Structure formats: structure tokens, C-alpha cells
Amino acid sequence: MTKKILLLVFCFCLTLSNVLFAQSINGVWQQVNPNGNTSRLICTENYLMFATYQTNDKHFVNTGGGTFEILKADSKTILSFKRDFNTEDSTLVGLTVANIFSLDKNTLTLTQGPLAGTWLRITEKLSTEPFSNALWRLRAKEDKAFKMQTVFKGPFKTIKIFSGEHFQLASFNIDTHQFFGTFGGTFSKKKEKYIEKITFSSKRNKEVNNSFEYDCVINGKDWIHAGQSATGERVHEVWEKGY
Known part of the structure; x- marks a missing residue:
């Protein structure tokens, strides 16, 4: 014993x-x-x-x-x-x-x-934001008809990783080995606004060094993300913490 x-x-x-x-x-x-x-x-x-x-x-x-x-x-x-x-x-x-x-x-x-x-x-400020220092996966997003569509868990993934002030997003399919795109940079939060400044992008170089602001609400395990993309399209997404 x-x-x-x-x-x-x-x-x-x-x-x-x-x-x-x-x-x-x-x-x-x-x-x-x-x-x-x-x-x-x-x-x-x-x-x-x-x-x-x-x-x-x-x-x-x-x-x-x-x-x-x-x-x-x-x-x-x-x-x-x-x-x-x-x-x-x-x-x-x-x-x-x-x-x-x-x-x-x-x-x-x-x-x-x-x-x-x-x-x-890289030395970063200590962040207490609930989405920082964590991994998030896209769970639902609004389509062109403004209807929320669930992104079911499977081999296709869109995930976003955060440190204290930096982030990177990537979309890929594990089974087919396809890669669909990535971008990343730094982020900040002011009241209910979430702000991204793009450092690199695999698809749209014009976004690099530009900042984009979104509405940001944490509801339980969900992170609701809404605003306008760099191309002017409406963005409404729900992210879930974890892989």
C-alpha cells in the first residue's frame, strides 16, 4: 500500500x-x-x-x-x-x-x-480579458441572408489563439490537409469594443497595419463578435472557448 x-x-x-x-x-x-x-x-x-x-x-x-x-x-x-x-x-x-x-x-x-x-x-501587459491567453473555436456565423449558421465540430476548424496582447486566426481541414487562410496581430479592448491591428495576412495584404473594431460580448462560454469586415461585409460570429 x-x-x-x-x-x-x-x-x-x-x-x-x-x-x-x-x-x-x-x-x-x-x-x-x-x-x-x-x-x-x-x-x-x-x-x-x-x-x-x-x-x-x-x-x-x-x-x-x-x-x-x-x-x-x-x-x-x-x-x-x-x-x-x-x-x-x-x-x-x-x-x-x-x-x-x-x-x-x-x-x-x-x-x-x-x-x-x-x-x-515579447513582454506583454497582464490581460484579464476572458478571451485572452486562451484558444477559441468558431461555433456559428451569420450567412449572407443574415441567418446564424452553426459550424459543427469536425475536421474543418476555424480557431483563434490569444496571448496577452497578440492573436492569430487560422482556418483548415485536418482530414483533407487543406488550408484556407490566416491572419494575426495585436488586440486591445475598450469598454465593449474589441480592436484588432493586423500584422500579417495570408490573403489580404491591404489589411496589414490597419485596425478593425468590433462589438464584443462574453455570454457564458460564448464570445459574440460583431461588426464590419475589411471588405465592408457584416460580421456576426459566435466563438466557443476550447479546441
Whole structure:
């Protein structure tokens, strides 16, 4: 009985250690490459997204994302990352890659895989907004006839990941490996208004460096998002927290 109790305590401590370590990489990280490209990585809960883009000419380069977990193996710390979408090579979707990494204060270094390199943490303000530091999935949206249509859970996903001040949205299909688009940047909240400033976009370069304001209401687990898109179309969406 005593051995069983000790084993349970050991497993609990190991799990807690992994959870605490996973939380330590939560937030937003940046990597400026020698070719002038900027890469931005957001980690929250057990999901991450990254995007690479040119800030000068607003050129979008690539993006990827998926679930992750922190593992320990032979005294090494490993970031195990399962791809949900990958614009460089769609045949890699669904595959898991193990990245050996180290974390030294505000520097995250990965030795291999799609996230290889040195990432510097971006300092953010502490956000208490209910949609920040979390992952949200599109649950319903208004069609052209102004009727709300449910987006059923399945292989097609539109998800939005938030740190304290940064966000990224991506739409993709896990089964077919199709990728439909992404954009991201910074966000802020003023009273009932939610404001996005676009840093990169895979489809509409004209949106980059522009800000867009929406009505924002949190109703239980739902985040109701309404306003006008960059193309002038009406936007009315319901987002649900979680993957």
C-alpha cells in the first residue's frame, strides 16, 4: 500500500512538473531571421501557432500550428508538436515532431524541427480579458441572408489563439490537409469594443497595419463578435472557448 501511495505521489509530481513547465512557454515569442523575415509564435494551454512574414513589403511567407505537450526524456526537455496545418508541406499534417529545446529566462531555443532557432519572449501587459491567453473555436456565423449558421465540430476548424496582447486566426481541414487562410496581430479592448491591428495576412495584404473594431460580448462560454469586415461585409460570429 505504501509503495502504491509513493508511486502515485511521484506520478502526480511528475505531471505537475510538466504542467508548470508547459505554462512557462505560454505567451508570444519572436524570431527575426537573417533574410529579414519575422516569425511570431504564440503558445497557450496545449496549442501553438506560428507565422512568418515580411514587415517591409507585407509579404506572407508561411504558417503552421497544432497541439503540443512537454515531455522529459534522458534528461532532455522535448516539445512534442502535432501538426494541424502546415503551409510549407501539407503532407506533414497529422504527423508529430519532437523538438529538443531549452528555456533560459526569456529565450527559447529549439534545436530541430519547424520551430528550430532562438525565440525571444515579447513582454506583454497582464490581460484579464476572458478571451485572452486562451484558444477559441468558431461555433456559428451569420450567412449572407443574415441567418446564424452553426459550424459543427469536425475536421474543418476555424480557431483563434490569444496571448496577452497578440492573436492569430487560422482556418483548415485536418482530414483533407487543406488550408484556407490566416491572419494575426495585436488586440486591445475598450469598454465593449474589441480592436484588432493586423500584422500579417495570408490573403489580404491591404489589411496589414490597419485596425478593425468590433462589438464584443462574453455570454457564458460564448464570445459574440460583431461588426464590419475589411471588405465592408457584416460580421456576426459566435466563438466557443476550447479546441
